[in-house]
Amino acid sequence: MKEHPRTAPQKGFNFDYLMWLFTRLSALGMYLIAIVGVTAALLMSARQNMSVADLMRWAFMPNPNHVVNTNIPNVDTWKGIFWNVMGILMLLFAGGHGLHGLLNVLEDYISRTWVRNLLRGLVLVVWVVMSAIGIYVILTS
C-alpha cells in the first residue's frame, strides 16, 4: 500500500473534537427523543391501538405517516408543532451523527489529502440536501 503522509490530529478545541463530542451528545439526544416519543405514545392510547413494530417506527421518527396505518382513531394529537420540532431534531441529530460516522469510516481507508477534502465537501452537500428534503417531508406530512 502506498504511503501518503499526513499530519496527526491536533489536540484541543477544534472541529474534529467538536464532532467527536457531537456524536456522543447527539446519541444521548436521540435516546431522549425516542423515550419522549414512546412515553407520549403510550399516554395517547398506543397500548390498545398500536403494535410494537408501529410503536418502534414512531419512536425512531415521530411522524403522523407512521401512525395512519394503525388502529389509532384520530391522528390529530399525533401531529402539530411539537411533533414537527421533535422530528426535525431527530432528523438533524441522526443526519449529522450518521454522515459524520460515514466520513469517519471512509477516512480510515483513504489517505490522499485531496480525496479526503473532496469527500468532506461531498458529505456536507449530501447532509444539507437530505436535511432540506427531510424537513420538507416532516413539515408537509
Next chain:
Amino acid sequence: MGLKRNVGLMEGLRYQGKGPMLTYYLHRISGLSIVIFVALHILAGYLSNQAWGSSTGLFINSIYESWIFQIYIFFCALFHAINGLRIVILDLWPKLIEYQREAIWIEWLVFLPIYSIALFVIIRSGLGG
C-alpha cells in the same frame, strides 16, 4: 505510529481483537446500513407522498416493509443503539474504560433477549401467524 498502516486484508482478518473488535466491526457495519436505509427511506417518503405519488418511493418502501429486511435493520438499529450507549458511557467517564470487556458482556446480555423476542415476533407475523 498509528498513521502508518501497512496491514494487508488477510493480516487484518487474522487480528485477534476478540469481543471489542467484534463490536467495533458490527458498530461500523450497522451504522453504514442505517445511513443508507434512512437516506433511501427519506427519499422514498418524499417521492411517494410529496412528489406526485411516484411508484419508485412505494417500491423502496415495499422492500423496507418485508419481514426479512426488518430482521436485518432491527439488528442494526438495536445493536448500534446499545453499543453506542456503551461507547458514550465509557467515553464520558474514562475511568470506566478499564471494565470495557465486562461492559461488552453486559451489552450482549441486554441485546440478546430484546432481539430474540423481536425476532420471534417478526418471524411469526412474517410467516402469517
